[in-house]
Amino acid sequence: MTDNRRGRPRERGIDDAVRSAVHDLLGEVGYQRCTVDAIAARAGVGKAALYRRWKSKAELVFAAVVHDDALPAPADTGTLRGDVAEVLAAIQSALDGPRVRSALPGLLADAQADPALVARFGELFLAREREYLVEMLDRAIARGELARQPDLIAVHAMLLGSVFAWLHLLSEPVPPGGFAASLATSLHAAVVVLGK
Amino acid sequence: MTDNRRGRPRERGIDDAVRSAVHDLLGEVGYQRCTVDAIAARAGVGKAALYRRWKSKAELVFAAVVHDDALPAPADTGTLRGDVAEVLAAIQSALDGPRVRSALPGLLADAQADPALVARFGELFLAREREYLVEMLDRAIARGELARQPDLIAVHAMLLGSVFAWLHLLSEPVPPGGFAASLATSLHAAVVVLGK
Amino acid sequence: MTDNRRGRPRERGIDDAVRSAVHDLLGEVGYQRCTVDAIAARAGVGKAALYRRWKSKAELVFAAVVHDDALPAPADTGTLRGDVAEVLAAIQSALDGPRVRSALPGLLADAQADPALVARFGELFLAREREYLVEMLDRAIARGELARQPDLIAVHAMLLGSVFAWLHLLSEPVPPGGFAASLATSLHAAVVVLGK
């Protein structure tokens, strides 16, 4: 095992400079034309420094776009309906925003050819989301709002999919009040049916 | 204007050979490595013949994957719940299948940089789907199952998004009985709430 | 494997370790793939220690390959022919040997872009060689073997060039008895003509 404390440590500022450069470029030219060379130039960094940290352009952009704090834990609101709204808001905050909107399709495409990226995406995003859903549903059962644990995949698909489709398939503008306001009531009903 | 009847007519078999080659390659190597050169070679066709028919790789693959009969009109089942199940089945038949699964992410990514493809995708797919939804909802209103027209975008996002997320974001296997069986009841409830 | 005694007390052996590493690597992979990193790793030395001693890879390899006693002063044999043979033997001892053979072309190429290296090469090698030639020719004139000082450049070119071409352009094996035996008689004649 290599001793990480030996040698020159990685420069702290580079990660931030890269993240910032990626954000700028995604906004200006989109994912496809957001070149690795352009990122390096914009960040004032050599390409080698990039590939020392991330193993491909996709991983780089993924890391720059999906911050570690990407998915904040939704609070317990006291009701299932409120919790659904919270989850929808959390999903929206992760999927909305100009950076993610322009990066996500490209990332999903590149992820197909890169199982490692799929894994990272899964654990950093889906698994955490799933976890929050489990907590939400457990609380609802404890409260008596649900008789039993609904099909987790179905719940996940409906909540995540509704927001994703709105933004990336239908390309419709975010409704005033966000997805929580527009979808919480109806998706709450859908979850209730599944847990009956 | 050029006289279309002059010159050598286009060879009939090419379209089929190309579609078949694309199908094979998508299954074997995925969208990214499904190269135009590879398609041409596999189909025993020159690249010029491809670009004479389609204006980009994305359009080519799109045409090969999304048949014109991609979205069959769902039948009137007599109840809103039945109609929702029908629509879900129609969406599933369009999004499921090995070819679409491997092609869709790449197509969505390429579509970002190609407004023409977005348009074609939209009119061939989304608009038709939207149309079916309107019919479905109108019938439900006529039957008294809904008090008013629900937010169309929300309905569309929930129905399409649930299936899409299940297949392409969560990468979960299709449930036994299809999405109609798994999602119809709960999404029916969601629609009812929106139309209350 | 971690070596706990890493650090300062290596100062003494570094030059030898580097020379040895360069020798090994030149033999194993040639000049181009004889990387500075590889040299450092093989010598168990940091790159900084190398660049503290030599100002470029070329200087480093040059120093490792061309010993300071690279060109021993040829003895006075009493005849011009004998002296020519001595000089040829001296040149051979400098240019022959597996290390020099694999390093020389690369060094000459790098020297193009590095005037300092040209200077070092010139003074350590060519100037000394030139000096020996002058002595040799002066002695020959004193003996009456030559009527006048021949064109020094021409003599130098013929003696050095014949050996260099044999080894590095024609890539022919060293003749039995060395170049002194094979070339001394004819190059002696050539020199005599020039001094006539």
Place this chain on the structure above:
Amino acid sequence: MTDNRRGRPRERGIDDAVRSAVHDLLGEVGYQRCTVDAIAARAGVGKAALYRRWKSKAELVFAAVVHDDALPAPADTGTLRGDVAEVLAAIQSALDGPRVRSALPGLLADAQADPALVARFGELFLAREREYLVEMLDRAIARGELARQPDLIAVHAMLLGSVFAWLHLLSEPVPPGGFAASLATSLHAAVVVLGK
């Protein structure tokens, strides 16, 4: 075997444009900084077109610098001394000139790691030169100027090496009248001794 008449034929002008670009760049910036990208840009050509023709930068530059007519057959002058002068002039015309002078060291270095290039260099240059030498020596024997065939390698090394060393090792300016005038007499004597 592939049918050379199939497909789009290679554009005639590219070879010339590349050769010209290489010549310019060698003169302006030398071999090391004569980049493949720079060559392509200067020639108004894509890199793919270069790598379709030559398998490496070294081959490319080699082909651009060593024209096929690089080594004109020296004429029969009627005397061995005259023939030696002719050969020297031919070698000079191949090794002299600003392009070759700046390219040759780099090429020799790259040739070490590329046996194919060594082979091409050998057959296009050395073998032809060797051939001319054989003819020259045979004529001299027929004339009675030589008693027997001298050691061909030695003759080759002396003639080629003298010119090469003068130009590329000693970096001395070409003598007035060229190498034929300066070296023919003495090297003629050297050859005579070898053929005695």
Place this chain on the structure above:
DNA sequence: GCCTAAACGAGACGGTACGTCAAGTCTTTAC
């Protein structure tokens, strides 16, 4: 039955991005 327009397979073309690698410099920690 020629003539001509348009299609065909093959493959070269310009452009652009990718990911790799080497040289030489700089920075931290360990001894």
Place this chain on the structure above:
DNA sequence: GTAAAGACTTGACGTACCGTCTCGTTTAGGC
């Protein structure tokens, strides 16, 4: 205080793919 470890910038390399373009050839409809 010096040395090893290793991150850094710079910049070239060779590969891959896209969409376009020429070739030489084939296929029909129009004269």
